[in-house]
Amino acid sequence: xxxxxxxxxxxxxxxxxxxxxxxxxxxxxxxxxxxxxxxxxxxxxxxxxxxxxxxxxxxxxxxxxxxxxxxxxxxxxxxxxxxxxxxxxxxxxxxxxxxxxxxxxxxxxxxxxxxxxxxxxxxxxxxxxxxxxxxxxxxxxxxxxxxxxxxxxxxxxxxxxxxxxxxxxxxxxxxxxxxxxxxxxxxxxxxxxxxxxxxxxxxxxxxxxxxxxxxxxxxxxxxxxxxxxxxxxxxxxxxxxxxxxxxxxxxxxxxxxxxxxxxxxxxxxxxxxxxxxxxxxxxxxxxxxxxxxxxxxxxxxxxxxxxxx
Amino acid sequence: xxxxxxxxxxxxxxxxxxxxxxxxxxxxxxxxxxxxxxxxxxxxxxxxxxxxxxxxxxxxxxxxxxxxxxxxxxxxxxxxxxxxxxxxxxxxxxxxxxxxxxxxxxxxxxxxxxxxxxxxxxxxxxxxxxxxxxxxxxxxxxxxxxxxxxxxxxxxxxxxxxxxxxxxxxxxxxxxxxxxxxxxxxxxxxxxxxxxxxxxxxxxxxxxxxxxxxxxxxxxxxxxxxxxxxxxxxxxxxxxxxxxxxxxxxxxxxxxxxxxxxxxxxxxxxxxxxxxxxxxxxxxxxxxxxxx
Numbered sequence: 001x002x003x004x005x006x007x008x009x010x011x012x013x014x015x016x017x018x019x020x021x022x023x024x025x026x027x028x029x030x031x032x033x034x035x036x037x038x039x040x041x042x043x044x045x046x047x048x049x050x051x052x053x054x055x056x057x058x059x060x061x062x063x064x065x066x067x068x069x070x071x072x073x074x075x076x077x078x079x080x081x082x083x084x085x086x087x088x089x090x091x092x093x094x095x096x097x098x099x100x101x102x103x104x105x106x107x108x109x110x111x112x113x114x115x116x117x118x119x120x121x122x123x124x125x126x127x128x129x130x131x132x133x134x135x136x137x138x139x140x141x142x143x144x145x146x147x148x149x150x151x152x153x154x155x156x157x158x159x160x161x162x163x164x165x166x167x168x169x170x171x172x173x174x175x176x177x178x179x180x181x182x183x184x185x186x187x188x189x190x191x192x193x194x195x196x197x198x199x200x201x202x203x204x205x206x207x208x209x210x211x212x213x214x215x216x217x218x219x220x221x222x223x224x225x226x227x228x229x230x231x232x233x234x235x236x237x238x239x240x241x242x243x244x245x246x247x248x249x250x251x252x253x254x255x256x257x258x259x260x261x262x263x264x265x266x267x268x269x270x271x272x273x274x275x276x277x278x279x280x281x282x283x284x285x286x287x288x289x290x291x292x293x294x295x296x297x298x299x300x301x302x303x304x305x306x307x308x309x
Numbered sequence: 310x311x312x313x314x315x316x317x318x319x320x321x322x323x324x325x326x327x328x329x330x331x332x333x334x335x336x337x338x339x340x341x342x343x344x345x346x347x348x349x350x351x352x353x354x355x356x357x358x359x360x361x362x363x364x365x366x367x368x369x370x371x372x373x374x375x376x377x378x379x380x381x382x383x384x385x386x387x388x389x390x391x392x393x394x395x396x397x398x399x400x401x402x403x404x405x406x407x408x409x410x411x412x413x414x415x416x417x418x419x420x421x422x423x424x425x426x427x428x429x430x431x432x433x434x435x436x437x438x439x440x441x442x443x444x445x446x447x448x449x450x451x452x453x454x455x456x457x458x459x460x461x462x463x464x465x466x467x468x469x470x471x472x473x474x475x476x477x478x479x480x481x482x483x484x485x486x487x488x489x490x491x492x493x494x495x496x497x498x499x500x501x502x503x504x505x506x507x508x509x510x511x512x513x514x515x516x517x518x519x520x521x522x523x524x525x526x527x528x529x530x531x532x533x534x535x536x537x538x539x540x541x542x543x544x545x546x547x548x549x550x551x552x553x554x555x556x557x558x559x560x561x562x563x564x565x566x567x568x569x570x571x572x573x574x575x576x577x578x579x580x581x582x583x584x585x586x587x588x589x590x591x592x593x594x595x596x597x598x599x600x601x
Contacts, residue, residue, distance in 0.1 A: 027399045059399040059413055067395050067569040077392045079410070113394035114410040 028058025033119025033150060037065050039084055041127040043240070043303055044141055044288035048085055056117050062101060063112040065123065079111045087127050094131070101125045104151070105142035105254065106262055107135065107225075120150025124288065132242040136225030137256035138263075141288040143281065144180030146262055147198055157198050157261055162211075164189035164203025169274040173202050173266060176281035200264040204274055205251075206233050213263035216255050224255040226291050227303035235269060237293040237304040245306045250277035250294030253302075268294065313373035314440045315471070322539045322596050323365035328447045330543035334593065335361065335439050337550035341586065342431040344554055347565040347573055348420075351427045353583040357590035358434045364594035367441040374437035375430070382426030389422030390414045395568040396421075421567035461523065465514060469507070476506050542593035549589050553582050 035056050039049035051069050053060070066072060066081065073083035081099045082088050089098035101108055101115075102124045108115050117123060122142040138146075149156045159177065161184050163170035170186055177184045177200070187193065189203060189211075201208050208214050209230065216224035218231065220242070227238040228251055235248040250273035256262045266281075268274040276294040280286055289301045296307075318324060323331060338361070341354045362371040391409065396417025403412030445467050452460040480502055484494040518524070556578060557563050563579030566572040575583070 023404055024402045025400065026402070028402050057399075059402050061394065061411065061413075063394060064397060064569065068397060074395070078395050111410065114405070 024058075027060075030055040030057050031119040031151070035060070035065065035117045035119055035121045035123065035151075037069055037123045037125075038288060039066075039070060039125045040288050041087060043128050043290050043301070044124075044126055045301070047288060048087075053117075055119055058116075060117040061113055062103070062108070062115040062117055062123055065117055066112065066125065079113050081112055081125075084125060084127070089127075095129050096131050097127060097129050099125055099127050100130070100136070102139055102142060104145035104149075105139050106146055106256065107137050107139075109259075118151035120148075126288075129240050132238075132240065133221035133225050133227070136290060138225070138254035139290045140252055140254050140264065140286060140292065141290060143286050144177070144182060147177060147182045147184070147200070148180060149198075157196060159184040160192070160197045160199050161186045162189050162192050162199050162201045162203075163187065164201070164207040165274070166271050169266065169271070169278045170202045172275065172278045173200055173281065176278065179282075196261060198261050198263075200266065202266045202274060202278060204271065205230055205235060205267045205269055208265065208267055211263075211265075212257055213255050214265055214267070216257065217251075217253060217265060224253075226251075226253040226255055228253060228291065228293060233269060235267075235293070237295065237300060237302050239305060240303045245304050246293075246295050246300070248293035248295045248300070249273035249297075251291070252277045252280045252294075253291035313369040314437055316441060316443070316445055318444070319366050319442065321364070321366050322542070322594050323361075323367075323442045325537050325539050326543050326593070327537045327540045328443060328451050330537070330540040330547070331439070331443045332448075333547035333551075334543040335435050335443075337547045337554070338435045338586075338590070339432050340551065341554050341582075342428045342435075344558055345563055345565070346424050346428075346567075347563040347575060347579065348424060348427070349573070349575060349583050350557075350563050350579065350586075351424065351431065353586040355427060355431050355434070357586040358431055358438065360587055360590040361594075362434065362438040362442075364591060365438055365442040367438045370437040370441035371434055374434045378426075378430035378433045381433075382423075382430055385426040385429065386419060386422035389425065390418045393418040393421065397569045417567045417569065417571055420571050424565070424567065461518075469510065469514070472510065473503060473507050477503050480506075539593065539596050542596055546589045546593050550586065553578075553585055557582050 032055055034052045034054050036052045037049065038047065040047050049070055053065060056065070063078070063081070066084070070084050071086065072081055073088065074080060075082045084099060090096075101112060103115060104122050122145050124142055147159050159182055161170055161173050161177070163186055174184055174186055184200070189201070189208060201211055201214065209218060217226050217228060220229040221227045221238060227240070227242070228248065229236050229238065229244075235251050236244045237246050237248050239245045249270060250268035252264070252266050254262050254264045266274060266277040268277050273294055276297070276299075277292070280292050280299045283299065285299055285301070286292070291302045293300045293302050293304060295304075326334075338354055338358050342351065345351060345354075359371060362368065391412055391414070394411060394413060396415030398416035399413050400416055400419075401414040403414060406412050446464075449460045449464045449467070452463070477499070480499055484499070560576070560578060562576040563582060564574045
């Protein structure tokens with residue numbers, strides 16, 4: 001009896017603390033919109049699963065959504081996804097493969113069990129070789145995210161098209177964003193204002209290479225997560241092993257500096273190359289790809305493969 | 310706990326059974342616990358172990374293991390509910406806790422914790438029955454040719470741990486009998502004397518073993534005791550349980566998934582296993598009844 005008397009206030013304190021910390025019963029309220037889940041392998045080259053869920057509840061997480069739709073195995077107390085549909089993380093011949101996921105085109109910094117899913121979110125799991133680039137902070141394959149910000153509610157960031165050089169590619173980028181439902185402000189590269197924003201830099205490589213995000217791409221995949229490099233005025237496309245396989249006249253890629261919002265770069269070695277890079281935004285090929293290079297007039301997904309002889 | 314689990318010779322079928330037969334019989338219940346996650350199979354397995362324990366006259370050992378397992382089960386269910394963030398049916402939306410992350414509680418995580426706890430409880434109960442009903446000396450004699458040093462170590466532990474417990478009780482009583490005016494004996498002081506006494510005894514035991522030639526060549530095959538007439542029934546029950554369980558595993562007749570939703574599937578063969586387990590647990594113990 002004495003124990004029960006002692007327990008009652010303790011339980012009351014726990015319940016009060018839980019309610020104060022935002023706890024609740026049941027799955028919680030729904031957020032409006034459809035969240036999509038895509039599962040691919042090898043940098044998006046093979047699609048394994050593509051499903052959606054309308055109006056996900058407050059308790060929906062990336063792990064729950066994936067668990068419901070796919071056959072998975074987890075490790076470390078269920079917090080780490082080891083295998084999806086029988087494809088598991090592995091080390092083979094010195095190369096390491098694992099599952100990674102992006103939320104609205106940005107690699108998640110926290111685990112799947114802690115990442116909430118809101119209506120409008122694009123969740124993308126990819127099984128890839130991460131020997132050359134452990135971190136791929138941002139990708140272009142969730143277009144029009146991250147610019148659309150369908151799940152952001154009132155916390156939307158401003159979108160900027162940062163223009164260096166001729167107007168035509170910048171106008172094309174602005175039009176592509178508008179067609180996707182994104183209202184962007186076009187600003188000059190040298191006169192860009194300070195402040196947090198989602199940026200798409202458009203311009204020839206030699207004009208934009210001074211930008212911090214562009215400098216990351218110039219240093220290669222280990223720094224930027226983009227399988228391209230530009231040690232001089234040339235742009236080189238790399239394969240999964242980090243080897244140069246072909247030159248490029250244009251590049252459409254995304255990266256991220258620290259925890260800042262992602263920066264997209266549409267660039268080229270000539271005005272035509274820049275325009276070609278921007279034109280990929282209107283293409284269906286963009287879906288579930290990490291980045292694109294323009295080589296011999298064609299859009300090439302990167303990591304690139306060696307051109308056929 | 311020690312007293313409840315201490316082996317006591319009994320005249321019932323389990324007490325008269327051979328070590329191998331008794332091990333195979335009780336091991337079958339442990340194998341079922343590890344081989345299946347279906348709650349009905351586990352519940353039936355738990356009932357079977359309780360029947361085996363009660364008919365073996367080891368009710369106290371079962372009760373002691375149940376008390377221990379109950380706490381462990383609560384801990385396992387609570388831990389799994391907090392640690393596992395899988396499962397579709399969210400019962401409680403918890404806060405984001407540093408290190409642990411989101412702490413939602415789902416029905417599936419509770420169920421999975423329950424399955425794990427039931428499995429552990431069955432294993433604990435089966436080993437409690439084994440400890441209380443099967444002569445440890447015969448077990449160790451059987452193990453000697455396979456793992457001589459381990460068997461010797463286990464033999465010593467089996468004898469020295471109860472002696473250390475008795476020493477502890479004696480020293481504590483002696484300290485209490487010094488009268489109310491005497492300064493109380495602290496726990497570290499008690500432990501120090503206990504360890505000193507145990508080391509003395511260990512040196513004596515080592516000297517005795519040396520004199521008896523235990524450091525020399527390995528002993529030959531262990532003497533095999535006479536085959537018990539009740540062994541056949543225990544072997545029969547064990548083989549039936551192992552066989553039925555293997556058939557169920559091979560055909561997937563009793564499967565269970567906790568995540569993402571609770572999905573128990575029981576086919577007729579699985580149902581047969583559920584019904585057979587308690588019956589097969591009881592059958593070997595009925596031999597004495599028919600003779601009486």
